[in-house]
Structure formats: structure tokens, C-alpha cells
Amino acid sequence: MGKTIVQKIFDAHHRDEPFVGTRVLNLDVVMCHEITTPVAIADLETRGLDKVFDASKIKAVVDHVTPSKDTKSATQAKILREWAQRQNIDDFFDIGANGVCHALFPEKGFIRPGYTVIMGDSHTCTHGAFGAFAAGVGTTDLEVGILKGVCAFREPKTIRVNINGKLPPMVFAKDVALEVVRQLTGNGATDRVIEYGGSTVDAMTMEERMTLCNMAIEAGGTSGLCMPDATTADYLWPFINGDYDSKEAAIADFAKWWSDPDATYDRVLNIDVSALEPLTTLGYKPDQVHPIREVGDVPINQVYIGSCTNGRISDLREAAAVAKGTRLAPGVRGIVSPATPKIFRQALQEGLLEILMDAGYCITNPTCGACLGMSNGVLAPDEVCAATTNRNFNGRMGKGGMVHLMSPASAVASGIAGRLTDPRSINK
Amino acid sequence: MMKPFGGNILFLDRSDINTDEIIPAKYLTEVTKQALAPYLLEDLKLDGFDPKGEALKTAQVIVTRENFGCGSSREHAPWALEVNGINLVIAQGFARIFRQNMFNCGMMALELPAADIDALFALSSQGTVSCDLDLPQRTLAVAVDGKPAQTLSFHIEPFDEALVCAGGWVYYANTHY
Structure with missing residues (x-):
């Protein structure tokens, strides 16, 4: 009987099966940020176990609240910083080099096909775009990952999502991600892994695949994966050219992970x-998805472009293309947070930030910030945001605020009109 | 050491209660579990629920519907429950990470079929509902105003039971790996 990509990855990383149906896996990468790691560090210290299983396999970043906004967030950053230094973790990214974890770590080439990856962050599923099993976990799983390099999972079941067809103009990977969540519902993939395939996924860039995989968790998925192919090899080539004689050899090697027919x-x-049409969410659940064309008159106060879903260079290009020569509607605030310093620099060089600033946007440093209501764009009660983020939960971007999820193009279009707007309706 | 599982039940009659509602992100800059105590369920969107009310203050158990704990991976959600004396959540279904976090902390995320959950909610109008969980017997004894009302049986995955008995995943992993 054939195996799925996840079954192959599990078999290759098998450490133990303490009980039928539970697999303990060896981990290739354990990623840490300043919100969920400090309690793990403190607990390890308390237990007299302040050590790491392999410093080269641990990656750490200050990204959720950076630069620190108050004493408490500064203390969290300090705990992570001092721990990284003490444990000789070379891949630690601090002010000046830090960015949103799920944009930064792929950019550094840390994630490879067939890897097992955990992080104390639910959007870790993003890294499945590389054909890796990447799962968000809590602080205790993270703590054991740091200490022992293992994590336990139930034997995976897989939902195969075949996505076919050419995306119409102004319809993007984000719209596909929202459509998948709508069809699966908010818990339709619980205890499942989502495997994305089909001609649409084959044609997607790595950035688009990351956007797609990023929202697997919004359907409850343990992870979301794409098959590693030539697109994956192209993206990773600067990091793997010492491991393979040619890209073709890398692609052939990656194919060993592919799900069997x-x-x-x-x-x-x-x-x-x-x-498919440009989509958005209404209400407080990410599966409450509707075509923007059908949502009626929904005025907004803020546009937010950024996050691990849509803060990459292609997203900023998409936003700037719609924003060029326009202005935010009176009374609407616009915030752009390029997800990493590299993306920031590239957007600067390409003139994208100037276009967005001319349209009235404020550009912030790379950070998770407003996406989870931490900093840099928190809403007041009853305010409404058109956001490229991934969660519209009650209070997510600030107590009493409402978030509508959408693509960067749709968010910018909504900013121009001052209300939720289908980007196809913007005439410039 | 195993935690106690039982006591007064707080009924939350809604599906998809997410971890942002259980503990909002703005409190995640706290680095101790105890500091989370005042903020449990502060942003819960549920008619009639008061996060400062007696029902929450006197509860040791939560009974709720589908997909409890969805969203963020923050273990602050189980911690906020734990520091408020709630070690047992009974639901028709849990989000994976939240459920794992509960067992990893030696707490109990108990899944029951819809009919059992409906039966528990049906009791909620009859008085103060409490329960007592017997892990070896796989039974949940339910009482209304202290009088026995119902006994439900349940299933638990062997690994999850091992974590509960070990007092959590760190103890277990440090002994086994």
C-alpha cells in the first residue's frame, strides 16, 4: 500500500511508538520566539535542565513585539536573547535582523523537504510549503523539543485537496486559502494533515504556497504540505547547491518524499x-468566507498589510500595483509591515514603499504586531480593519474590533473606497 | 503526580471558543502562569457570560461544544484555566494543539459524544451541576445539587492517559528519551 508524504516523513523520523497510534518523532528544526519560549526556558532552569539537544537545530527570533513596547515585552526579548547566547544558538535574530518567523526562517533556507519542524506558534504549518512536516505546538512540546529533540503526534490522517484551474485576475493564493478553509470548515481538518496539489498549486511560487499552507491551521489542520518540486529547488538552491550536483539532482531527490499514487x-x-472571486470573512471565524462582491456596504477604519500570511515581497508588489496613483479614503488609516528586513529592503529598492507612502500608508518595521493585537496598529472598540492576516477572532486585533481577512489587493482596494471592496471594481 | 479532576461545572454553550477568547494575546507578555489568573475568558463572546461572575469563580470543570481551543498554540490557555483551579474541560471536540497542551500539562481534555454533551447541558437548568472523574474506571459521575444524576463512560487515548498519570509531557519525555 502506498504512503503519503507525511507517512514517509514520520517513518524517516521515527523515534518511538509508546502506544499504538502515537508516534514520537526526531526533529530537524525547533523554532522559538519570545512569546512562547521564555516560560519553557524558565521551566527548564527550574528543573535543572537548562540545555539544548542540538544548538544548530534551534532557530530563535524576537518577532511578536519588536522593538519591545514595554517592560514586559522587553523582558521576554531579554530572556530569549540571553538564552540564545548561553546555549550558543547561532541562528538567533534580533533587532536589525529580525522578522516574522514564518517569513524569516524560510528566507534563511532553514526548512528543507522531508524535515520535521515544530514551533510554539500555530502558523508553523506555513513551512509545509517546502514539503516538510511542520506543526505548531504549545510551550511544553517546545520545551521537550528544545531539551530532547523529539515531539509526539498522533498517527496522521491526510486530507488531499486538489486545486485546479488558472486563477482569474485579482484572485490570489490568499483567496484560495480562504476558499479551502470555507470548504473544510474551522475544524474539518482537526487531527488531519492537509496535502495540497493540482495544477494551481504546481504553478504557485513558494511565497504563494506559504500563504496557502499558512492557513491550514484555520481549518484545524496539524500541518499543510505541498510536494517539493522544481519550484522548491529553485527557491532553496542558494542553500543546497553544495549538497547536490545539479538542480535536477535535487528535484529527483525531493521526489522520494512525494505521496505515492x-x-x-x-x-x-x-x-x-x-x-473563484476575491473573498473576505464576515464574523469571528476564519471559515465564514464570502465573495467581497456580496458583503454589502461595510465601512472600514484601517487597512493592514503584513503578517506571516501576506507580508512577503510578492504581497507588497500586489498591494503597490493596486495602490499606485491612489489615496486611502479620508478617515482610513493604512499600515504596511514588510515581514522581514530583506523584504523591507527589496520593497524599498523596487519603489513599492514609496508608492504605498504616496497612497497614505505608514510603513512599520517587520513584526507580528497588530495581527494579534500586540502593537503597531491595534484597533479601538467598534473599529473595522481590512487585513491580510489570518485570524478574525473576536478581539484579535484589539478588544471590540472587527477584522476582515482578504488578499493584499483586496485590502488596498478597500482602503481606496473606504469600505470592503472587490479589487476588480477599482478603476484607475 | 496526578491532578484532581472534578467539581462544579461551568457550562459554555458555544462551539469554536478560541484561545484568544480564553486568554487574549495582550496578556502573553506575562512570564508567569499565575499572572494570567484575572484574565481567563475575558474576551469570550457568549450571551449571559460574565468573566468576573460567580459561575466562573466557583468552577473546577468546563463543559462546552465543538472545536474548543481553536486558533493560537498558546499554552497560556490551559495555564489560565489551571491557575483558576480548572483542570478538566469536557467538550464534543477540541482543537489539536489545545488538547495536546492540556495533556502535556497533566490536565484533562475529555471528548464526549454529542448526545452526552447534550445530556450534560440539559442538566444545567436543574441546579448546580458537578462531576467527578474516575480515570481507572473510565467513568464521569454527574450530580445536580450534590445528588447523583448520571454516570457517563468515556474513552481516553493511552498516551494521553500516560501523560496525565505522569503529570505531563516533560516528566514523561525526560524519563523515556
Whole structure:
């Protein structure tokens, strides 16, 4: 019987099966940020176990609240910083070099096909774009990962999502991600891994695949994966050219992870995107997805472009293309947070930030910030934001605020009109 | 050491209660569990629920619907429950990370079929509902105003039971790996 990519990754990283149905895996990468790691560090110290299983496999970043906004966030950053130094963790990224973890770590080439990856962050599923098993975990799983290099998971079941068709103009990977969540619902992938395939996914860039995989957790998915292919090899080539004689050799090697044609799936979902429309959410659940065309008159106070879902260079290009020559509607605030310093620099060099500033946007440093209501764009009660982020939970971007999730193009279009707006309706 | 699982039940009649509602992100800059105590369920969107009310203050158990604990991976959600004396959450379904976090802390995330959850909610109008969980027997004894009302049986994955008995994943992993 054939195996899925996740079954192959589990077998290759098998450490133990303490009970039927539970697998303990060896980890390739353990990623840490300043919000969920300090309690793990403190607990390890209390237990007299302040050590790490392999400093080269641990990556750490201050990204959620940076630069620190108050004494407490500064203390969290300090705890992570001092720990990284004490444990000789070379891959630690601080002010000047830090960015949103799920944009920064792929950019550094840390994630490879077939890897097992955990982080104390639910959007760790983003890294499945590289054909890795990447799962968000809590602080205790993170703590054990740091100490022992292992993590336990239930035997995975897989939902195969076949996405086919050419995306229409002004419809993007974010719209596909929202459509998948709508169809699966908020817990339709709980205790499942989502495997994305089909001609649409094959044609996607790595950035688009990361946007798609990023929202697997919004359907409850343990991870979301794409098959590693030539696109993956192109992206990773600067980091792997010492490991392979040629890109073709890398691609051939990656293929060993591919799900077998006769692999068993828990469920197969087929989505044709050739008639998909720009989408957004209404309400407080990410699966409450509707075409923007149908939402009626929804005035907004703020546009937010950034996050681990849509803060990459292609997102800023998409935003700037719509924003060029326009202005934010009177009374609407616009905030752009390029997800990493590299993206920031590139957007600067390409003139994207100037276009967005001319349109009235404020550019902030790379940080998770407003996405989870921490800093840099928190809403007041009853305020409404058109956001490229991933969660519209009650209070997520600030107590009493409302978040509508959408693509960068849709967010900018909404900013121009001052209300939720289908980007196809903007005439410039 | 195993935690006690039982006591007065707080009923939260809603699905998809997310971890932002259980403990808002703005409190995640706290570095001790105890500091989270005043903020449990502060942003819960549920008619009639008062995060400062007696029902929460006197509860040791939560009974709720589908997909409890969805969203963020923050273990601050179980911690905020734990420091308020709530070690047992009973639901029709949990988000994976939250459920794992509960067991990793030696706490109990108990899944029951919809019919059992409905039966528990049906009791909620009859008085103060409490329960007592017997792990070896796999039974949940439910009482209304102290009088026995119902006994439910449950299933628990062997690994999850091992974590509960070990007092959490760090103890277990440090002994085994």
C-alpha cells in the first residue's frame, strides 16, 4: 500500500511508538520566539535542565513585539536573547535582523523537504510549503523539543485537496486559502494533515504556497504540505547547491518524499479555482468566507498589510500595483509591515514603499504586531480593519474590533473606497 | 503526580471558543502562569457570560461544544484555566494543539459524544451541576445539587492517559528519551 508524504516523513523520523497510534518523532528544526519560549526556558532552569539537544537545530527570533513596547515585552526579548547566547544558538535574530518567523526562517533556507519542524506558534504549518512536516505546538512540546529533540503526534490522517484551474485576475493564493478553509470548515481538518496539489498549486511560487499552507491551521489542520518540486529547488538552491550536483539532482531527490499514487486519504476535496472571486470573512471565524462582491456596504477604519500570511515581497508588489496613483479614503488609516528586513529592503529598492507612502500608508518595521493585537496598529472598540492576516477572532486585533481577512489587493482596494471592496471594481 | 479532576461545572454553550477568547494575546507578555489568573475568558463572546461572575469563580470543570481551543498554540490557555483551579474541560471536540497542551500539562481534555454533551447541558437548568472523574474506571459521575444524576463512560487515548498519570509531557519525555 502506498504512503503519503507525511507517512514517509514520520517513518524517516521515527523515534518511538509508546502506544499504538502515537508516534514520537526526531526533529530537524525547533523554532522559538519570545512569546512562547521564555516560560519553557524558565521551566527548564527550574528543573535543572537548562540545555539544548542540538544548538544548530534551534532557530530563535524576537518577532511578536519588536522593538519591545514595554517592560514586559522587553523582558521576554531579554530572556530569549540571553538564552540564545548561553546555549550558543547561532541562528538567533534580533533587532536589525529580525522578522516574522514564518517569513524569516524560510528566507534563511532553514526548512528543507522531508524535515520535521515544530514551533510554539500555530502558523508553523506555513513551512509545509517546502514539503516538510511542520506543526505548531504549545510551550511544553517546545520545551521537550528544545531539551530532547523529539515531539509526539498522533498517527496522521491526510486530507488531499486538489486545486485546479488558472486563477482569474485579482484572485490570489490568499483567496484560495480562504476558499479551502470555507470548504473544510474551522475544524474539518482537526487531527488531519492537509496535502495540497493540482495544477494551481504546481504553478504557485513558494511565497504563494506559504500563504496557502499558512492557513491550514484555520481549518484545524496539524500541518499543510505541498510536494517539493522544481519550484522548491529553485527557491532553496542558494542553500543546497553544495549538497547536490545539479538542480535536477535535487528535484529527483525531493521526489522520494512525494505521496505515492496509491496512498490512502481520509478525504479528497476537489476545488476548481477558474471562477473563484476575491473573498473576505464576515464574523469571528476564519471559515465564514464570502465573495467581497456580496458583503454589502461595510465601512472600514484601517487597512493592514503584513503578517506571516501576506507580508512577503510578492504581497507588497500586489498591494503597490493596486495602490499606485491612489489615496486611502479620508478617515482610513493604512499600515504596511514588510515581514522581514530583506523584504523591507527589496520593497524599498523596487519603489513599492514609496508608492504605498504616496497612497497614505505608514510603513512599520517587520513584526507580528497588530495581527494579534500586540502593537503597531491595534484597533479601538467598534473599529473595522481590512487585513491580510489570518485570524478574525473576536478581539484579535484589539478588544471590540472587527477584522476582515482578504488578499493584499483586496485590502488596498478597500482602503481606496473606504469600505470592503472587490479589487476588480477599482478603476484607475 | 496526578491532578484532581472534578467539581462544579461551568457550562459554555458555544462551539469554536478560541484561545484568544480564553486568554487574549495582550496578556502573553506575562512570564508567569499565575499572572494570567484575572484574565481567563475575558474576551469570550457568549450571551449571559460574565468573566468576573460567580459561575466562573466557583468552577473546577468546563463543559462546552465543538472545536474548543481553536486558533493560537498558546499554552497560556490551559495555564489560565489551571491557575483558576480548572483542570478538566469536557467538550464534543477540541482543537489539536489545545488538547495536546492540556495533556502535556497533566490536565484533562475529555471528548464526549454529542448526545452526552447534550445530556450534560440539559442538566444545567436543574441546579448546580458537578462531576467527578474516575480515570481507572473510565467513568464521569454527574450530580445536580450534590445528588447523583448520571454516570457517563468515556474513552481516553493511552498516551494521553500516560501523560496525565505522569503529570505531563516533560516528566514523561525526560524519563523515556
